[in-house]
Amino acid sequence: MSKKVYSDAKSALDGLLHDGMTILAGGFGLCGIPEHMILAIRDSGVKDLTIASNNAGVDDFGLGLLLQTRQVKKMISSYVGENKTFEAQFLAGELELEFNPQGTLAERCRAGGAGIPAFYTKTGVGTLIAEGKETKDFDGQTYLMERGLTGDLAIIKAWKGDTVGNVVFRKTARNFNAPMATAGKVCVIEVEELVEPGELDPDGIHLPSIYTHRIFQGQDFEKRIEFRTVSDG
Amino acid sequence: MAWTRDEMCARAALELEDGFYVNLGIGMPTKVANFIPDDMDVNFQSENGMLGMGPFPTDNEVDADLINAGKQTITETPKSVYFDSAQSFAMIRGGHINMSILGALQVAENGDLANWMIPGKMVKGMGGAMDLVAGVKRVVILMDHNAKDGTAKLLKECNLPLTGAAVVDDIITELGVFRIGDGGVHISELAPDVTVDEVRDRSEATIVTQ
Numbered sequence: 001m002s003k004k005v006y007s008d009a010k011s012a013l014d015g016l017l018h019d020g021m022t023i024l025a026g027g028f029g030l031c032g033i034p035e036h037m038i039l040a041i042r043d044s045g046v047k048d049l050t051i052a053s054n055n056a057g058v059d060d061f062g063l064g065l066l067l068q069t070r071q072v073k074k075m076i077s078s079y080v081g082e083n084k085t086f087e088a089q090f091l092a093g094e095l096e097l098e099f100n101p102q103g104t105l106a107e108r109c110r111a112g113g114a115g116i117p118a119f120y121t122k123t124g125v126g127t128l129i130a131e132g133k134e135t136k137d138f139d140g141q142t143y144l145m146e147r148g149l150t151g152d153l154a155i156i157k158a159w160k161g162d163t164v165g166n167v168v169f170r171k172t173a174r175n176f177n178a179p180m181a182t183a184g185k186v187c188v189i190e191v192e193e194l195v196e197p198g199e200l201d202p203d204g205i206h207l208p209s210i211y212t213h214r215i216f217q218g219q220d221f222e223k224r225i226e227f228r229t230v231s232d233g
Numbered sequence: 234m235a236w237t238r239d240e241m242c243a244r245a246a247l248e249l250e251d252g253f254y255v256n257l258g259i260g261m262p263t264k265v266a267n268f269i270p271d272d273m274d275v276n277f278q279s280e281n282g283m284l285g286m287g288p289f290p291t292d293n294e295v296d297a298d299l300i301n302a303g304k305q306t307i308t309e310t311p312k313s314v315y316f317d318s319a320q321s322f323a324m325i326r327g328g329h330i331n332m333s334i335l336g337a338l339q340v341a342e343n344g345d346l347a348n349w350m351i352p353g354k355m356v357k358g359m360g361g362a363m364d365l366v367a368g369v370k371r372v373v374i375l376m377d378h379n380a381k382d383g384t385a386k387l388l389k390e391c392n393l394p395l396t397g398a399a400v401v402d403d404i405i406t407e408l409g410v411f412r413i414g415d416g417g418v419h420i421s422e423l424a425p426d427v428t429v430d431e432v433r434d435r436s437e438a439t440i441v442t443q
Contacts, residue, residue, distance in 0.1 A: 028281040028318070029304035031297065054318070081357030082304075091355065099356070102280065103322030103364030110319040121326060122367040126345075126398030129363065159298075171315050172282050173298040178317035206317075223297035229305040231289040 002163040004209075005194070006216040009040035012188050016153055017046040020073075024109060024151035024180040025053040025063060029082070029226045032173030033062045034155040036190050036218040041155075042066055052076040052109070052149060054102060054176050056086045061224050067095070076149075078102035082226065101129060104146050106179050111148035113182025113211075118147050154184025158207070161191035162198075165212025166205045174206060181211045188214040192221060235378075235407040236424045243268040244422075245334055245375050245405050249275050256280060256325065256365055258335035259303045262375050265334055276312060278330055280361040282321045285312035302361065325361070326368035333369040335362065337376045337404075339391040342438035344401040344413040346374065347393035359396060366397035378406035378435050387411070387418060387436040408432050417441045 006012035023041075027033030038057075041049075042065050049072050056075055057064035066072050067085045074096035080086050089095040100108065101123045111119050120143035124130050134145040156177045159170035167189055169177055181187045189207075194217040236244065238261060246268035249255060256278045257263050269275050277286040279301045286301060287308035294308055301307045324330055339347040346366055349359040366372050380386055387404065404411040408431065409423040417439030420432065433440050 028302075029300065031281070031300045031304070077358060079358035079360040087355050099358050101359055101363035102318070102361035103326050103368075106318035106322050107326075123326060123364045125367065127363060127395045129359075169315075169317075171296065171298040171309070172279070172300055174315055174317045175282050176318045179319040225295065225297050225306060226300070226304040227306070228295060229289045229307075230292050230295060232291070 004165050004212060004215050005163050006214055008216055009036040009190060009218065010043070012190075012214045012216045013037060013040050013044070016186055016188070017041065017044050019046055020048045021046070021152040022050040022052070024149075024154040024184050025051055026154070026156045026175065026177030026180045027053065027055070027062070028172065028175035029055050030058065030062050030224050032157050032169065032175050032177055033057070034157040034190050035062065035222060037155040037188065038063060038065055042069055042071065045071070047071045048073045050074040050076065052105065052151060052180070054078050054105060056080045056083045058082050058226065059085050061222070070094070074098065076100055076105065078105055099129070105149075106176060108146055108149035109176065109179040109183040112150040113179060116148050118145050120145055150183045150185065152185055154180045154187040156181045156187060156189040158189050158191045160193045160195060160200060161189055161212070161215050162195050162200050163215070164197050165189070165209035165215050166200055167191060167207045167212065167215070168200060168204065169206050178207055181207050186213045187211050190216055190218040193217065234424065234426050237407075241375060241405055241407055244410065245373060248373055248403070249273065249332065251275075253331040254278055254284065254329065256330050256333045256369065258333065258362070260336050262334040262336060263303070265375070278321070278324065279307070280321050280325065280365070282316050282318060284314050285310045287313065322361070322364050325364050328368055328370055330369045332371045332373060333365045334373045334375050335365065337374045337386065339386050339388055339393050340374055340376075340401050340404055341388050341391045342413065342417040344399040345391045346372070346396045346401050347391040349396045350394050352394070362396050366400040371402045372400050374401055374404045376404070376406055378408045385435060385437040387438040389437055389439065408435065414441065419443075
């Protein structure tokens with residue numbers, strides 16, 4: 001068995017969690033979230049967390065579970081609209097919130113993972129997001145400097161992975177998982193199906209194994225749907 | 234007579250062109266997709282990581298791994314492709330998306346847009362809106378001409394926090410189609426029986442008729 005393979009979320013996170021750490025959590029809404037590791041982090045009791053995640057889950061699922069237990073000190077997100085616990089704690093001044101435009105958050109992770117400490121973007125120029133940030137003109141247009149983002153730990157959900165850590169995501173569950181996986185000092189991935197090396201097409205791998213430090217197969221994914229919208233066909 | 238919401242969406246659909254890659258905002262802009270002619274090939278981008286977005290699924294097609302940026306379940310089409318969030322916003326910020334149709338709280342006559350926060354109310358976040366307005370080639374706003382309390386939304390200057398500065402190209406409301414241009418908001422088209430005076434009465438922005 002590869003040294004990267006662990007049996008479950010608890011063992012895969014063993015020794016990696018400490019109070020005050022920064023965690024990058026993949027997912028968009030509830031789609032593609034590392035649900036087993038979120039539960040294990042809750043059960044570990046680690047606190048004062050800074051979590052970068054596009055969203056903050058819902059009250060009783062996803063990152064909302066870590067808000068309920070007050071383990072989160074600060075969120076870095078682009079949209080937190082679906083969570084009443086979040087709203088209550090934020091309005092009471094118990095939770096810090098740093099809004100990042102969604103593309104800025106994604107690019108900060110990509111840059112952080114690629115060793116790029118900062119970059120310039122047009123996004124947010126002339127808005128509240130620009131306050132206190134350096135701007136620079138290129139070719140007659142003003143751009144805003146944003147910093148690359150890294151974390152102590154990236155918690156990532158993928159569809160299939162092999163035991164050396166190559167992984168494939170599925171449909172729109174890829175989202176922030178791929179860039180965040182590259183930006184964690186340690187990256188732990190939970191997959192729906194763990195396979196032997198050679199079983200995944202090397203040309204179709206979304207995240208090369210070099211980014212993966214630990215991997216495990218989760219059991220019984222709930223994969224909750226936030227807004228089930230159907231047509232009559 | 235002012236346009237209905239369906240007529241506004243149908244009018245917005247006329248702005249699209251064959252072969253366009255388009256990002257539709259949440260709410261009324263999403264409905265523009267229902268008014269695309271069958272023979273027109275338009276590719277919808279969903280900023281959570283998909284091109285070639287399909288309609289809502291039937292009950293047994295529902296897939297938790299397949300949602301749009303509003304977190305609603307959707308379907309794929311033969312043209313669909315999936316990618317990560319950094320790639321998605323590289324498309325948006327790199328100017329590869331032809332058009333975005335978005336809602337608005339306020340638009341100023343210089344093209345400033347406010348559509349993400351109201352001070353004193355809980356702020357949900359800007360999501361991808363700041364990226365879209367900064368990067369997409371053409372930004373079309375689809376909105377009610379006035380707020381629910383009747384106040385003007387087409388203003389000389391926005392008094393709500395901006396989503397982007399000087400980013401709006403066109404505005405479609407129930408009263409007509411408008412373009413941000415020299416000297417203010419230019420009337421491109423009026424809904425049937427709507428007069429220039431009515432537009433001026435219901436706007437604070439400088440309305441230019443030619």
